[in-house]
């Protein structure tokens with residue numbers, strides 16, 4: 001576990017972080033520009049010294065203001081990947097990878113090279129690499145220092161869209177295999193959906209919200225982003241045996257509750273993350289029959305919020321997960337919907353976000 005109780009005044013910005021983060025998995029650090037994300041991970045890395053408080057990781061104290069304890073960055077066993085790769089220009093890729101790698105650990109080189117697909121680049125110099133290749137080398141170098149925690153500060157931010165797409169699968173592989181916690185700073189929802197288990201939303205130098213990605217996604221802390229691209233819900237489901245006759249795959253939310261996907265390449269038992277736009281969910285009091293829609297599930301209304309422009313957001317409990325439906329005020333009044341009632345959610349589109357970690 002990583003325990004943070006730290007304060008720091010940076011110019012006009014007062015940072016004050018109090019949280020306990022898990023000692024495994026990918027923890028997204030999300031927030032608007034200037035909210036304090038980089039300063040937070042720099043304090044964890046030892047690159048910025050807090051004014052007061054303490055940082056403890058896996059029982060080891062990195063910083064304690066009361067005791068005057070401040071472990072040097074190199075003694076914290078942390079790998080750091082920056083936005084720009086920061087490779088040593090006069091070293092080859094192999095030289096860069098082995099920089100800071102203890103001699104007894106150098107046999108791990110081939111494993112990391114394979115993981116990142118950089119075997120063909122080993123004898124090149126950084127100036128002969130694309131942005132995405134440079135970042136893969138930077139990640140490899142960080143992994144080879146045998147860190148006990150990995151900090152990644154927007155590792156895709158400096159790349160164009162095609163290079164981002166090129167690097168994302170490698171990040172997913174690392175995230176999946178990693179035995180150590182990864183703190184991943186990003187502005188991009190797509191990266192969160194693909195990589196993150198736990199999410200920390202930072203706002204004005206403080207923790208605005210923390211929890212699993214699904215929990216935080218539905219919280220008020222995500223409203224600024226949800227409003228920008230349209231409110232959606234995230235659901236976790238388990239892949240069931242494909243129905244070959246219809247070429248569809250059932251995705252189980254609970255023993256008696258599943259949604260159908262036309263994606264057929266999924267392996268049974270895999271956990272997948274689904275994104276459902278609130279505008280793609282309609283509600284019905286009775287179970288519709290004779291309809292082309294396949295995804296019709298019973299759910300219980302937990303909240304009704306009237307929005308601007310005669311719209312209403314209805315939150316529903318669907319097999320202990322949250323799904324939101326955006327309907328008109330007209331429909332809500334005509335149907336006389338009330339909190340606590342069971343209705344049927346008619347889901348027009350489910351957007352598969354890939355395999356959950």
Ligand SMILES: Nc1ncnc2c1ncn2[C@@H]1O[C@H](COP(=O)(O)OP(=O)(O)OP(=O)(O)O)[C@@H](O)[C@H]1O
Nearest residue numbers: 010011012013031032033034035036037038039040
């Ligand atoms: N050395 C400094 N002196 C004064 N103010 C600073 C210093 N470093 C950062 N700040 C301020 O602290 C706040 C947090 O900065 P930080 O870089 O941590 O934000 P961020 O969330 O990582 O932003 P971005 O997403 O744009 O990188 C900002 O208001 C910034 O201007």
